[in-house]
Amino acid sequence: MNCNADITDLRETDILDGVTVRAAALCEQCGKCGAVCPALFKKPNPTSLIRLVQLGRVAEALQAPLLWSCIGCEQCNAVCPNKLDAVRVVRSLRRLSASEKDVCFPKYIMDFYLGGLL
Amino acid sequence: MLKGKILVVGGGIAGLTAADRLGRAGLEVVLVEKSSANGGRVAGLHRYYPRLCPPRCGLEILVNNISGLSNVDMRLQTELTGVQKNSPGIWTVTLRNTKQEADEYQLKVDGIILATGAQLYDASLIKEYGYGSLPAVITSMEFESLFRPDGPTGGRPVHPVTGKPLKRVAFIQCAGSRDKNHLPYCSGYCCAVTLKQIEYLHQSCGDIGTWVFYKDIRTPGSKEEYYRHVREEYRPVFIRGLPSSVEYEGGKLIVRAEDTLSGKKVKGDFDLVVLAAGMVPPVLPVIDGLEKDRYGFFPGHTPCDPTELRRSGIWAAGCAQQPMDVEDSVRSALSAVAQCLVKLHQQPSAYPEVNKKKCDHCGRCAKECPYGACILGPDGYPEVYPGDCRSCGICQGGCPLMCINLPGQGIKKIEDVVDRVLSGGVPQPSVLLFLCSNDAYPAWEKLTGQGGNIEGLEGVVPIPVPCIGSVNMSWINEALIGGLDGVMLAGCHPDQCHHGGGTSLAGTRLQNLRETLGRMRIEPERIYSTGITIDDTERLLGEIRRFGDLLVKMGPSPFK
Ligand code: SF4
Ligand code: SF4
Ligand code: SF4
Ligand code: SF4
Ligand code: SF4
Numbered sequence: 001m002n003c004n005a006d007i008t009d010l011r012e013t014d015i016l017d018g019v020t021v022r023a024a025a026l027c028e029q030c031g032k033c034g035a036v037c038p039a040l041f042k043k044p045n046p047t048s049l050i051r052l053v054q055l056g057r058v059a060e061a062l063q064a065p066l067l068w069s070c071i072g073c074e075q076c077n078a079v080c081p082n083k084l085d086a087v088r089v090v091r092s093l094r095r096l097s098a099s100e101k102d103v104c105f106p107k108y109i110m111d112f113y114l115g116g117l118l
Numbered sequence: 119m120l121k122g123k124i125l126v127v128g129g130g131i132a133g134l135t136a137a138d139r140l141g142r143a144g145l146e147v148v149l150v151e152k153s154s155a156n157g158g159r160v161a162g163l164h165r166y167y168p169r170l171c172p173p174r175c176g177l178e179i180l181v182n183n184i185s186g187l188s189n190v191d192m193r194l195q196t197e198l199t200g201v202q203k204n205s206p207g208i209w210t211v212t213l214r215n216t217k218q219e220a221d222e223y224q225l226k227v228d229g230i231i232l233a234t235g236a237q238l239y240d241a242s243l244i245k246e247y248g249y250g251s252l253p254a255v256i257t258s259m260e261f262e263s264l265f266r267p268d269g270p271t272g273g274r275p276v277h278p279v280t281g282k283p284l285k286r287v288a289f290i291q292c293a294g295s296r297d298k299n300h301l302p303y304c305s306g307y308c309c310a311v312t313l314k315q316i317e318y319l320h321q322s323c324g325d326i327g328t329w330v331f332y333k334d335i336r337t338p339g340s341k342e343e344y345y346r347h348v349r350e351e352y353r354p355v356f357i358r359g360l361p362s363s364v365e366y367e368g369g370k371l372i373v374r375a376e377d378t379l380s381g382k383k384v385k386g387d388f389d390l391v392v393l394a395a396g397m398v399p400p401v402l403p404v405i406d407g408l409e410k411d412r413y414g415f416f417p418g419h420t421p422c423d424p425t426e427l428r429r430s431g432i433w434a435a436g437c438a439q440q441p442m443d444v445e446d447s448v449r450s451a452l453s454a455v456a457q458c459l460v461k462l463h464q465q466p467s468a469y470p471e472v473n474k475k476k477c478d479h480c481g482r483c484a485k486e487c488p489y490g491a492c493i494l495g496p497d498g499y500p501e502v503y504p505g506d507c508r509s510c511g512i513c514q515g516g517c518p519l520m521c522i523n524l525p526g527q528g529i530k531k532i533e534d535v536v537d538r539v540l541s542g543g544v545p546q547p548s549v550l551l552f553l554c555s556n557d558a559y560p561a562w563e564k565l566t567g568q569g570g571n572i573e574g575l576e577g578v579v580p581i582p583v584p585c586i587g588s589v590n591m592s593w594i595n596e597a598l599i600g601g602l603d604g605v606m607l608a609g610c611h612p613d614q615c616h617h618g619g620g621t622s623l624a625g626t627r628l629q630n631l632r633e634t635l636g637r638m639r640i641e642p643e644r645i646y647s648t649g650i651t652i653d654d655t656e657r658l659l660g661e662i663r664r665f666g667d668l669l670v671k672m673g674p675s676p677f678k
């Protein structure tokens with residue numbers, strides 16, 4: 001059988017800070033944050049982004065456009081039944097991405113921000 | 119002081135709890151346990167959730183209490199092999215010493231608490247998980263033994279085969295449960311057990327990763343908080359998807375599944391795979407008339423009285439009722455004790471009397487009584503034990519000679535109505551309306567007010583009965599031959615009958631009656647029966663009107 005992914009967890013990769021990881025671990029994938037988030041260019045939304053973190057697939061999470069399209073409205077946090085800080089997960093990933101050499105900044109987001117200037 | 123002798127079957131947590139409380143209430147108790155030690159499955163556990171306290175603590179208190187009670191007789195290596203009721207209110211039980219095959223004896227008791235527990239599902243039947251053929255695939259019960267000093271690893275939670283420290287452990291939920299190929303029901307206890315075991319592992323192994331393959335996590339009530347605590351504290355990875363296979367490669371167990379949350383197939387290697395195995399019902403001797411559910415458990419009359427079984431004087435406690443955890447087992451045992459005490463204490467309610475002059479000992483009353491309250495005595499006549507009788511009147515409904523009747527019930531009432539019809543005192547269409555006093559009669563009262571009737575249908579004469587199964591077919595016969603235009607029965611829906619089979623018994627009896635009436639040229643449509651719940655007032659009205667219209671169309675009774 002083909003497997004898309006081997007199972008690791010964050011204890012093994014350990015590249016995100018403890019508070020972020022604990023927040024992600026609490027998430028039950030209820031989907032409320034994904035439903036409310038206005039920043040949906042395309043998936044992953046906050047729900048599926050947190051899922052990637054739970055599964056230890058941080059490299060994939062770092063590719064998510066949401067890292068840059070999140071407007072920080074905090075609606076995800078407001079609706080979360082576990083009162084977890086979903087934006088913190090987004091922000092930590094953004095920081096991690098920014099600290100790496102190749103920042104994954106999707107072109108269409110660039111275009112969106114710079115469109116009016118050019 | 120209360121008097122009575124109760125047999126408690128099973129020395130697990132439910133049986134010990136029941137024996138202790140009954141003993142303290144002053145009853146004579148015989149507690150039998152098949153194996154050579156008390157404690158049942160609980161004795162094999164490392165810790166209870168959610169407080170992680172050792173089961174031995176509670177068990178020892180119970181066993182000490184019981185040994186201090188001279189009225190509780192604890193018999194180990196003793197098995198229940200037979201249960202019979204030969205005289206009203208008394209059970210004759212057969213017990214066998216499991217050491218000596220031939221050593222069988224009988225006891226008479228006033229009540230029986232079945233606290234036999236349940237068995238674990240045979241996990242080797244779930245072929246894809248490799249239990250029994252792969253090393254280090256174990257059940258949740260075997261996992262508990264890894265933490266016990268008398269267990270295979272001497273109480274150290276290490277790899278059960280190699281003795282090496284555990285690094286990656288997978289739990290597979292619903293192993294055998296919620297699966298039509300195995301056990302269709304949810305075993306209820308295993309989600310919280312896995313959470314508890316994750317907690318032990320992380321506490322005693324430090325550097326360890328845990329994964330849970332599941333399809334739903336079911337942690338009702340306060341256990342949800344425990345689930346949240348374990349997620350936050352130990353961060354197990356929850357893979358929503360049950361594995362397709364567990365294989366053994368290069369000293370590791372390879373688990374493959376689809377994570378339905380991310381839509382990706384996943385594969386992981388583990389040192390240990392723990393199967394959260396489901397529970398199957400206990401094996402018990404056949405007890406005549408004691409109904410099990412379709413799986414073999416004794417859940418009782420849910421939801422109104424989960425302790426009520428279809429044999430008065432027998433209660434189920436703990437996992438014999440349905441799969442449950444320790445907390446629920448204790449609760450269930452306490453409720454069985456409460457009902458047992460109520461039964462021994464209560465004033466008996468109305469119970470039927472037998473007219474021995476007419477009775478021909480056909481035995482139908484004893485066969486159809488849903489509670490085993492009516493049995494044929496040594497003289498061949500039925501005897502009713504008041505303490506067991508629930509006044510349902512089902513015996514009265516079935517007697518071919520109308521010689522067993524609850525006080526105030528019987529043919530006399532019907533004859534009175536017939537007289538009124540004959541003397542012209544009842545307007546047409548004249549209808550005898552039997553209403554179950556649990557549901558249909560209150561609905562009728564709401565409709566008409568006390569003693570009132572329905573406009574335009576003043577010929578409807580309501581007769582409340584304890585259960586629609588208490589209506590004797592001879593009454594209906596008498597009414598129709600006596601000139602009534604129709605008879606209507608409003609009972610509960612068959613699967614909602616308060617006495618189990620009352621409505622369906624009435625259905626069978628009516629079917630036979632209709633055939634007989636057909637031969638006498640009475641249209642079978644003159645009898646109509648329907649299921650009414652307590653809030654069905656409008657429907658009851660509609661049904662009565664429709665029946666009235668039909669009778670008007672059919673014209674007056676040919677016997678008038
Ligand atoms: S804070 Fe960001 S991730 Fe959360 S709902 Fe708003 S846009 Fe979406
Ligand atoms: S709302 Fe909270 S629990 Fe639900 S998916 Fe989002 S982060 Fe997870
Ligand atoms: S309690 Fe959990 S593991 Fe057990 S059968 Fe129910 S859902 Fe499955
Ligand atoms: S009234 Fe009901 S419970 Fe009582 S003896 Fe008759 S059938 Fe049994
Ligand atoms: S059903 Fe009637 S006739 Fe038959 S044994 Fe019972 S009381 Fe007697």
